[in-house]
Amino acid sequence: xxxxxxxxxxxxxxxxxxxxxxxxxxxxxxxxxxxxxxxxxxxxxxxxxxxxxxxxxxxxxxxxxxxxxxxxxxxxxxxxxxxxxxxxxxxxxxxxxxxxxxxxxxxxxxxxxxxxxxxxxxxxxxxxxxxxxxxxxxxxxxxxxxxxxxxxxxxxxxxxxxxxxxxxxxxxxxxxxxxxxxxxxxxxxxxxxxxxxxxxxxxxxxxxxxxxxxxxxxxxxxxxxxxxxxxxxxxxxxxxxxxxxxxxxxxxxxxxxxxxxxxxxxxxxxxxxxxxxxxxxxxxxxxxxxxxxxxxxxxxxxxxxxxxxxxxxxxxxxxxxxxxxxxxxxxxxxxxxxxxxxxxxxxxxxxxxxxxxxxxxxxxxxxxxxxxxxxxxxxxxxxxxxxxxxxxxxxxxxxxxxxxxxxxxxxxxxxxxxxxxxxxxxxxxxxxxxxxxxxxxxxxxxxxxxxxxxxxxxx
Ligand SMILES: [Mg+2]
Numbered sequence: 375x376x377x378x379x380x381x382x383x384x385x386x387x388x389x390x391x392x393x394x395x396x397x398x399x400x401x402x403x404x405x406x407x408x409x410x411x412x413x414x415x416x417x418x419x420x421x422x423x424x425x426x427x428x429x430x431x432x433x434x435x436x437x438x439x440x441x442x443x444x445x446x447x448x449x450x451x452x453x454x455x456x457x458x459x460x461x462x463x464x465x466x467x468x469x470x471x472x473x474x475x476x477x478x479x480x481x482x483x484x485x486x487x488x489x490x491x492x493x494x495x496x497x498x499x500x501x502x503x504x505x506x507x508x509x510x511x512x513x514x515x516x517x518x519x520x521x522x523x524x525x526x527x528x529x530x531x532x533x534x535x536x537x538x539x540x541x542x543x544x545x546x547x548x549x550x551x552x553x554x555x556x557x558x559x560x561x562x563x564x565x566x567x568x569x570x571x572x573x574x575x576x577x578x579x580x581x582x583x584x585x586x587x588x589x590x591x592x593x594x595x596x597x598x599x600x601x602x603x604x605x606x607x608x609x610x611x612x613x614x615x616x617x618x619x620x621x622x623x624x625x626x627x628x629x630x631x632x633x634x635x636x637x638x639x640x641x642x643x644x645x646x647x648x649x650x651x652x653x654x655x656x657x658x659x660x661x662x663x664x665x666x667x668x669x670x671x672x673x674x675x676x677x678x679x680x681x682x683x684x685x686x687x688x689x690x691x692x693x694x695x696x697x698x699x700x701x702x703x704x705x706x707x708x709x710x711x712x713x714x715x716x717x718x719x720x721x722x723x724x725x726x727x728x729x730x731x732x733x734x735x736x737x738x739x740x741x742x743x744x745x746x747x748x749x750x751x752x753x754x755x756x757x758x759x760x761x762x763x764x765x766x767x768x769x770x771x772x773x774x775x776x777x778x779x780x781x782x783x784x785x786x787x788x789x790x791x792x793x794x795x796x797x798x799x800x801x802x803x804x805x806x807x808x809x810x811x812x813x814x815x816x817x818x819x820x821x822x823x824x825x826x827x828x829x830x831x832x833x
Contacts, residue, residue, distance in 0.1 A: 448751040449819055450482035450728045452767075453810070454496075454715075456489060457758030457786020458808050460504045462680030462717030466785055468507045468809040468825075474832030476812065477513050482731040485514070486724050486755070488672035488687075488714040488762055490521040491542045491620035493550050516735060521671040521688075521714035522619055523548075524723040526554045536560060538635065538666070540628045545585040551617070558590040560613065562627050568595035573627050576614060579635060582624055599645030606642055613641045616668045621688040629695050632668065633702065640664035649704070660706040672714025674762055678787045688714075715757070716766030725772050729782070730755060752774040754815040756808055758786020760797035768799060779818075781811040 453459060459469045476483060476833045489497065497518045502509050508514075536558040541547040544561035551559045563583035566573045572595060589595060589611055596611040613635050622628045639645040640663060652659030670692050676684035692710070699708045714720055727734075729747040755778055757763020767780035780802035782788060783810070790796075797804075805811045809825055 398751075426724055446479065446481055446816075446819065446821070448749060449815075450731070450750055450753045450816070451476065452484050452486045452724055452728070452753055452755045453808065454755075454757035454759065454763045454786075455485055455487040455501060457678040458756060458783055459485075459501065460613065461678055461785060463504060464644055464680070465505045466807055466809075468807065468829050470507055471829040471832035472809045472812055473505070473507075473513050474511075475828050476832075478831060482750075483517065484724055484727055484731075485518045486715065486720070487519070488521045488674045488677075488759075489620070490714075491547060492520070492673050493553070494518045494520055494523060507588065519720070521720070522550070522617075524713055524719050525551075525556075525617070527723065528554075529557070532559060532615065535614035536593075536618050537615040537621050538562070538613045538631065539617045540622050540631075541671075542621055542623055544583075544619075547617075547619035548587075550621070554633070560589060560611075560712075561586065562624070562631050564589055565595050565631060566627070571596075571629060573625070578624055578627070583627075595643055598642060601644060601646040602648060603645075604639070606645075611643045613643060613666045613668040614630075616666050618668070618670045618688065618691070620671055620689050621686070625691055625694055628691070629698055633698065634694060636661055636665050636668065636699070636708075637702075638663075638665055641666045653677070655774050657709070658703065658706050660703050668708075669712040670710055670712050670746045673712050673716075674714070674759065676787060678758065684787055715759075715762035718770060721766055721770040722772070725750075725753070725770075725776065725778075729774075749774065752777045752779060752819075754779050754781055754811070755782060756781045756811040758783050758788060759787055760799040760801070764797065764801045768801075779815070781805060781814060783807050 452660060459466055459473075468832055474482075485497075485501070487497070492500075495515075498514045498516075499509060501507075501518070502511070502514050505514075506511055533555040534557055536552070537560065539547050539551055539556075539559045544563060548559045548561055561583075563586040566576075566583060567586040568589055570576075592608045592609055592717060592747055593611040594607070595611050597607040614633055616635060618628075618632075634643060635641060637646055637650055637660075639647045647659070647663035647665070649655055649659035649663045652662075655662050671688060673689040673692065674687035675689035675693070677687045679685050694710050699706070732748050733746040753767075753776060755763055755767035757767075757780070760782060764782055766778040767778040770778045772778075780799075780801040782797060782804045784790075784804065784806050784833060788797055803811070803814050805814055809828065813823055813825055813828060816828075
């Protein structure tokens with residue numbers, strides 16, 4: 375069975391997403407594209423893995439005896455992590471051997487996770503540990519893309535701006551942001567230590583918010599006395615971007631501070647825009663006065679741990695913020711930008727990394743300072759979350775015409791229930807686990823492989 379996928383380049387996120395972006399270099403011009411035929415088939419269980427792909431010109435390629443993998447050099451994989459490679463602290467059985475196996479074939483792959491809050495190298499270390507891989511094995515490193523990793527590629531002029539950063543561990547997030555090149559990063563802790571009146575509760579001031587720094591460039595969080603005065607002191611703090619780095623812990627403080635900036639005049643903390651509530655303006659005047667852009671690192675409402683019920687993620691924080699915003703503004707829209715899956719920004723970043731894989735991964739460095747691109751024909755995205763992994767891959771249509779094909783595993787957040795027989799966003803295939811996902815993909819490419827041989831190749 376084949377299906378037709380329309381290239382709806384811009385996702386539904388745009389309903390609540392501003393089109394103005396702070397990083398022009400990230401933006402690709404998109405035009406209407408013709409429908410594409412994606413030659414994949416949907417199979418409901420691993421007992422029905424495709425024997426061979428009838429459409430593939432490479433049928434009868436063997437595995438793992440194939441030593442010349444040039445025939446597979448134009449396909450690649452993108453793995454989600456949580457719920458795909460491990461669940462809680464436990465690695466998914468066979469994931470380690472499978473990864474070693476495809477690594478031994480010099481196949482291209484990246485890890486594309488909506489997780490964040492830590493440095494990419496820390497994620498490499500934790501993933502290696504959970505999978506029982508040596509940190510010295512070249513299986514994980516330099517291949518991890520976190521939800522906030524695309525910010526590395528933002529324009530220098532944006533990185534020179536003053537940004538508010540919040541997340542699970544704001545100080546850690548700031549250090550990562552500094553390493554990305556953001557020179558003026560402020561956390562909520564900085565603000566409450568700079569102005570004790572900003573937040574009337576101090577329960578977490580000496581714990582979660584104990585680490586703080588002086589405001590950049592001698593700015594003050596106490597310079598504004600009259601919120602409507604436009605005679606602004608030279609040292610008044612102005613925030614240009616709001617970066618929700620990953621799932622925040624102190625929702626109360628973060629929602630308060632983000633609200634304050636979104637109702638401000640031009641991002642000056644402590645001011646109020648005179649345009650708020652003006653029915654003659656778009657969005658009734660809300661977010662129409664130079665307020666900072668709001669960036670959410672991912673939209674995952676829930677994520678999977680070893681606890682039997684899914685846990686709230688960054689998307690849950692956003693929904694809480696939306697609820698407060700709607701109440702405050704009498705139903706105005708909250709304008710924000712989203713990174714992470716299913717955002718096109720994130721898939722663009724991953725796609726570029728895969729294209730440049732061979733020129734950047736040799737020894738973990740660029741070769742001769744160049745990042746030559748090696749064309750791709752098809753990328754398989756293997757994930758557990760229909761709303762992010764599957765939707766993002768289905769809707770992503772890179773300019774070079776590469777097909778992104780989604781594969782959903784049963785080891786994560788999605789399970790078939792009485793009320794949800796099929797996920798809302800339909801994958802190319804549903805398989806039991808990530809190993810079967812690779813078997814399905816390789817068979818779809820005409821490679822004669824089964825689970826046993828794939829695992830033996832990486833033992
Ligand atoms: Mg996941």
